[in-house]
Amino acid sequence: MxxxxxxxxxxxxxxxxxxxxxxxxxxxxxxxxxxxxxxxxxxxxxxxxxxxxxxxxxxxxxxxxxxxxxxxxxxxxxxxxxxxxxxxxxxxxxxxxxxxxxxxxxxxxxxxxxxxxxxxxxxxxxxxxxxxxxxEKLLDITLEDNFISMNPTPEINVLRAFKIRECWGLEFSEKVQNYISAWYSVTSEPEEKLKKAELKHYGKK
Known part of the structure; x- marks a missing residue:
């Protein structure tokens, strides 16, 4: 300012x-x-x-x-x-x-x-x-379980989890691991979606 x-x-x-x-x-x-x-x-x-x-x-x-x-x-x-x-x-x-x-x-x-x-x-x-x-060096999901699926940007959440771990050294909680696994299992071409999300969100791959 x-x-x-x-x-x-x-x-x-x-x-x-x-x-x-x-x-x-x-x-x-x-x-x-x-x-x-x-x-x-x-x-x-x-x-x-x-x-x-x-x-x-x-x-x-x-x-x-x-x-x-x-x-x-x-x-x-x-x-x-x-x-x-x-x-x-x-x-x-x-x-x-x-x-x-x-x-x-x-x-x-x-x-x-x-x-x-x-x-x-x-x-x-x-x-x-x-x-x-x-x-605690632990990345966890703040929301209660019944609200997690309501979040409208799951690919951004998955992408950011890996970015946070890379940049800040936080490990994934079991809740985060389960969230990523569940998203990956029901998403078609998940790697491509993450690449597009990264390009849009961070401006680079």
Whole structure:
């Protein structure tokens, strides 16, 4: 924000809508890496759902943005990708898995390694599940068993499991192993699907 006035401008606009919450990988990158994150995931929390939904798109009109297929917004500022969501469009909340609140954001992530959230407005940090995954060096699925199959991007989940193991040295829990095996057994041309997912998600094979 100090380096790029356009990024600061984006956050100033988002602050008018409610609490601005950074989640997932960007927080890990800020904590552990010297280079900036590839993209930054943000959730906007406002108790007035209708106001938030009406105002979000108005805020983005001055930026380069588009809607994604899951209801969020991708905003590009200074070659940084921001994926921005209303808290009510968060997948786990939308599906009724948890109530929409800051304390439940981490609980609704697919992997324990992604269960980290920082509220820039209140300075609250929720990272207990993430810290445990690092200390145990174990990648596990955060969701309860009956919600796992509801996740809409299984090939991305499988791909990320291998990326996390490669880059961070986390081993797979039995739950993760079973998830990958089950996906592989019912998917036609699974290797090709993973290659396409990797190219789309990471920009390279």
């Amino acid at each position: 100090n380096e790029y006035s356009e990024v600061s401008d984006l956050f100033n606009c988002l602050n008018t809508l409610g609490d601005v919450i950074i989640v997932g990988g960007a927080l890990r990158d800020f904590a552990f890496k010297d280079s900036p994150p590839r993209d930054i995931d943000l959730i906007i929390d406002n108790q007035n759902k209708n106001e938030l939904e009406n105002e979000l798109e108005n805020v983005f009109k001055k930026f380069d943005f588009r809607r994604n297929r899951f209801g969020g917004y991708k905003v590009v500022v200074n070659n940084l990708d921001f994926d921005i969501w209303s808290i009510y469009d968060n997948w786990a909340f939308k599906e009724g898995i948890h109530n929409s609140s800051f304390s439940n954001i981490s609980k609704g992530t697919f992997y324990n390694f992604d269960a980290i959230a920082f509220n820039m407005t209140t300075h609250e940090l929720d990272a207990d599940i993430f810290i445990q995954s690092l200390s």
